Amino acid sequence: MKISDLKFDADGLVPVAVQDVDTGEVLLIGFANEEAVRQTFDKRLATFWSRSRGELWTKGDTSGNRLHLVEVRYNCEESTLLYRVRLEGDSACHTGNYSCFFRTLDAS
Amino acid sequence: MKISDLKFDADGLVPVAVQDVDTGEVLLIGFANEEAVRQTFDKRLATFWSRSRGELWTKGDTSGNRLHLVEVRYNCEESTLLYRVRLEGDSACHTGNYSCFFRTLDAS
Numbered sequence: 663m664k665i666s667d668l669k670f671d672a673d674g675l676v677p678v679a680v681q682d683v684d685t686g687e688v689l690l691i692g693f694a695n696e697e698a699v700r701q702t703f704d705k706r707l708a709t710f711w712s713r714s715r716g717e718l719w720t721k722g723d724t725s726g727n728r729l730h731l732v733e734v735r736y737n738c739e740e741s742t743l744l745y746r747v748r749l750e751g752d753s754a755c756h757t758g759n760y761s762c763f764f765r766t767l768d769a770s
Numbered sequence: 771m772k773i774s775d776l777k778f779d780a781d782g783l784v785p786v787a788v789q790d791v792d793t794g795e796v797l798l799i800g801f802a803n804e805e806a807v808r809q810t811f812d813k814r815l816a817t818f819w820s821r822s823r824g825e826l827w828t829k830g831d832t833s834g835n836r837l838h839l840v841e842v843r844y845n846c847e848e849s850t851l852l853y854r855v856r857l858e859g860d861s862a863c864h865t866g867n868y869s870c871f872f873r874t875l876d877a878s
C-alpha cells in the first residue's frame with residue numbers, strides 16, 4: 663500500500679482522525695492530501711490540508727503544540743486515516759483545551 | 771448548540787470519528803448530514819450518510835454489529851463530530867476485523 667494508492671476524494675483529500683497514544687483520546691479531525699501525508703512521515707509531525715486556508719498545515723508550527731507521529735493507520739476502504747501521535751505540550755486545541763472535542767452535543 | 775448549527779460543508783456533511791468507549795480504540799471514520807445526526811440520537815445508534823451509496827446508513831442494520839450511542843462530542847470549530855459508542859458484537863468493520871483501522875501505512 664503506497665500513499666498514492668489511498669482513495670482521495672474529488673478534492674484530493676481524506677479525513678484524518680488524530681489519537682493521543684498515551685491517553686487514547688481523540689484530539690481532532692482534519693483532512694490530508696497526498697503531500698500532507700508525505701510531510702507527516704518526513705517531518706514525523708501530524709500535517710494536514712487546511713480546507714479553509716487552502717494550504718498545508720503542520721499542527722504546532724505556531725503554538726508549539728506539535729503532534730509527534732507514532733504511526734499512521736488506514737481503514738478497510740483505504741479512504742480514511744488515523745494518525746496516532748504523542749502530544750507536545752498540554753493542549754492540542756487552539757482554544758487551549760487538551761482536545762478539540764471538549765463539548766458534548768445534545769439532541770436538539 | 772443545536773444540531774442544525776453544526777458547520778456542515780458544501781455537501782451538507784461533517785466527518786465523524788467513532789470511538790469505542792470501552793477500549794478507547796477508533797473504530798471508523800464516516801460522514802453525517804443533519805438527518806444522520808438526528809437519527810443517531812433518536813435510535814441511540816451511530817448513523818451516517820454514505821457518500822458512495824447516497825443514503826442514510828445505520829451501522830449494524832445488516833451485520834448486527836451496532837454501535838450504541840454513549841455521547842456525541844463536537845469540535846472547537848463545530849465542524850466535526852466524535853461518536854462515542856459501545857460496540858455490539860466483536861467487529862465494527864465489514865471485513866470482520868474489530869476496527870476498520872487494522873493496517874499501518876508506511877512512508878512509500
